[in-house]
Amino acid sequence: MDLNSGTKTLNAVVLSSSLLTDRMLLYTDFLPVLRQQANVKLWATSANNPQHQFLPADIVEPFPKIGAFREFPHNYLRRLNDFAWDYTLRPPSRLSMRHHIKQHRENLLLRSLHAPAKLISAFGAESALENWLEQKLLNFERSAEARQRLQTTRPDVLLTTGTFRYEEPAVNAEARKLGIPILAFITSWDNPSTKNRMVFKYDGYLVWSERMKEELHHFFPHSKDVPIYVVGAPQFDVFFQPRFHQSREAFCAEHGLRTDLPIILYALGSPNFLQEHHGALFLAERVARGELGDVQMLVRPHPLHDNGAEAEMLRGFGKRVIVQRTGATGTAVPARSQDEHQISQWVNSFLHADVVVNLSSTVAIDAAVFDKPVVNLDYDPQPSKAHQQLIKEINHSWTHFKPIAESGGLWLINDPAEMIEAIQSYLQTPELHRQQRRWMAEFVCGFLDGHNGRRMAEALLDFATVAKGTR
Helix, strand or coil: CCCCCCCCCCEEEEEECCCHHHHHHHCCCCCHHHHHHEEEEECCCCCHHHHCCCCCCCEEEEECCCCCHHHHHHHHHHHHHHHHHHHHHCHHHHHHHHCHHHCCCCCCCHHHCCCHHHHHHHCCCHHHHHHHHHHHCCCCCCCCCHHHHHHHHHEEEEEEECCCCCHHHHHHHHHHHHHCCEECCCCCCCCCHHCCCCCCCCCEEEECCCCHHHHHHHCCCCHHHEEEEEECCCCHHHHCCCHHHCCHHHHHHHHCCCCCEEEEECCCCCCCCCHHHHHHHHHHHHHCCCCCCCEEEEEECCCCCCCCCHHCCCCHHHCCCCEEECCCCCCCHHHCCCHHHHHHHHHHHHHHHCEEEEEECCCCHHHHHCCCCCCECCCCCCCCCCCHHHHHHHCCCCCCCCHHHHCCEEEEECCHHHHHHHHHHHHCCCCHHHHHHHHHHHHHHHHCCCCCCHHHHHHHHHHHHHHHCCC
């Protein structure tokens, strides 16, 4: 049945510029529910990738061509705005990152912005600066194609899922100038407290949980004046869909694992500033030597950053150390997406893991949803220990992760020896910390019923109907 046919009262354009949002839109009830009442166009950066023809051909369109802001003055003014708000709000996560990483990468001009930013904050002028900057950035056209297509389509609503990314604000600006209502989905629990300022304000927001709503209000005060819908975390809907579940036998056969041995899943995060693979190398050596007993290890790289490097590094540890391939080597990150097999691989990696090891990432929540014990590094695994203090701060002061790290729902380990102890303890007593793990999942996700995509669509329809009625 073509849900885009027939008489419908609403027209919607949905933007996706990451595989992390593609999977929310494609593998939940979001599109089927939305298309029952609205004509939908999905503009996706992955649309032209020939490997991803599983995207719904009747509604998907290539993402518009976009340009960049000028480095000077636009991007420097944006950084001035970021700094001014940081001096006002004092966000632990961003101040920590600046102290340990970003200040060492700032050029002289960026460093010179801190003095005026402090003055702006001291005079309480950060909101005035942001409002002025927003108008300046709106007047700079980044996508003539987006404007033309929006004028042709004339949607009643635009859903943006990448307000903190590079691509989507270019389209959002054109929609804003055309008076098209924009609903913004804050797609990850860490976004309000860790990212740079959103370039533009929006007419409404979708968030995962009440906690995210509180953080959005705190870090972006203008959000108090517009609708905010708490819809849960749609990315986890696939965890509740039996069609993505494999038997342990089938999963192990696909990966060359044994069904009768415990599986230690080491899930790697972004390699942007932390070199987590050193922890995986340490554990792989111990597993290969039999120091943890009769076990096996599966290493899962981050799907946005998998370029085959982990597979190369961990080659040679024997049959009990397996590395998944989660990304398409040579494919630009915005063009990557995930087909049903890759989604199934992700789901079953956590479904069949006996213990999950990670470093302060959303992977801890993936594991908690399936009630899998979580071992979380509280130290820098690289030999130099260059980021030891940063990792301590991520776990014990960063806004989004501190409640999780200190919940008692995961085992914080302080050195490699404790990693071995924690894994062995969890293998012997998997129910350890079960109640706290459940709290972690509920605290972050808001809902754990597999219907978040439906809630997301219903919120969009409600927002669009109200907005259309007031235009």
